[in-house]
Amino acid sequence: MSVLFEEVRLSLPHLEVAAHLYGPDDGKPVIALHGWLDNAATFSRLAPRLQGLRIVALDLPGHGHSDHRPIGAGYNIWDYAHDVLQVAEQFGWQRFSLLGHSMGAIVSVLLAGALPERVERLALIDGVIPYTGEADSAPQKLGSALEALLAVNDKRKPVYASFDQAVEARMKGVGAVSREAAELLAQRGLMPVPGGYTWRTDPRLMLPSAMRLTRAHALAFVSRVACPTSLVLAEQGLMMQPELLELVESFPFDIRRLVGGHHLHLDDDIGAEAVARVFNSFLHD
Known part of the structure; x- marks a missing residue:
């Protein structure tokens, strides 16, 4: 598959991030955020199908070709929300839309709730x-998080003998994907090392969270979202548990x-086209 980007x-003031740019320079500004342990290639099927948009598909810090956070x-x-704002500042975008998948969708909601005046629209995929x-x-x-942090330097990332x-x-892996989707993510996410290949991702991404928002915290962010929001739920995705589904609905x-x-937006062309049909009309309303 060949796409133009x-x-x-x-x-950024605190680190460097890598990104894929899609669409015309004068298109509506959109920042696209991938899921945990993925990278900008997650939008390689979807972004070319979204018309009239200037899409900045990021490798979030610690992922893909972006810098790892300092020791x-x-x-x-919530730190990713700051990264996104700094990217918007780089492009001079006072207002912009967010396209997020999984963890990227969660970051999008947090930012839209924290600074509703900055976010024009939210297009969310399974998160x-x-x-x-x-x-x-x-x-x-x-x-548990502190103990894991002490031990992180003793752990080695897996090395695979072949691509x-x-x-x-x-x-x-988490959120199982099609072979084509895995190949796209791997082409951007792997690097050669002695003995084969390993992932570029920062091992600290695998550490348990030191703190989590309470349910009340999370719902407060949702209640502060002031922009139109479109959420695509995958029928075979990660949000079909009855209690979570009832809450989200x-x-x-x-x-x-x-x-x-x-990963319906990446697994195959049929899924990418279906998501594009939803978001093309929504992001241009």
Whole structure:
């Protein structure tokens, strides 16, 4: 599959991030955010199908070709909101829309709730709010995270003898994907090392969260979203648990259920086209 995009690096005040640029220079501004352990290639099927938009598909820090956060810094989900704002500043965008998948969708909701005046529209794919935790579990959660942080330097990332072995492993990972989708993610996400290939991702991304928002925190962010929001739910995705589905369907969002897995926008052309039909009309209304 051949798509036209521009590869860029953006020097933010705190680190450098890589991105793919799609669409005309004068298109409506959109920042696209991928899911956990993915990269900008997650939008390689969808972005070319979205018309009249200037899409900046990021490798979030710690992912793909973007810098890892400095030693001592963490990967709290709300920190990505700051990264996105800095990217918008680079392009001179006071208002912009967000296209987010999974973790990227969660970051989008957090930013739209925190600074509703900056976000014009939200286009979300199989993600809305983070995993939550209540106050009584916070001490144990922090303790586990601190112990894991102490041990992180002793862990080695897996090395795959061949590109195909890495692709097969990604197919079976969190949010299982098609072979073509795994190949697209791997082409951007792998790097050669002695003995084969390993992922570019920062090992600290695998650490448990030190703190989680409570359910009340998460719902407060949703309640502050002031822009039109379109949410695509994958029928074979990660949000079909009855309790979560009931909660999400109570949100004031336009919700569309589509056939496909968690990466339906990347797994095949049929899924990408179905998502594009939803978002093309929505992002231009």
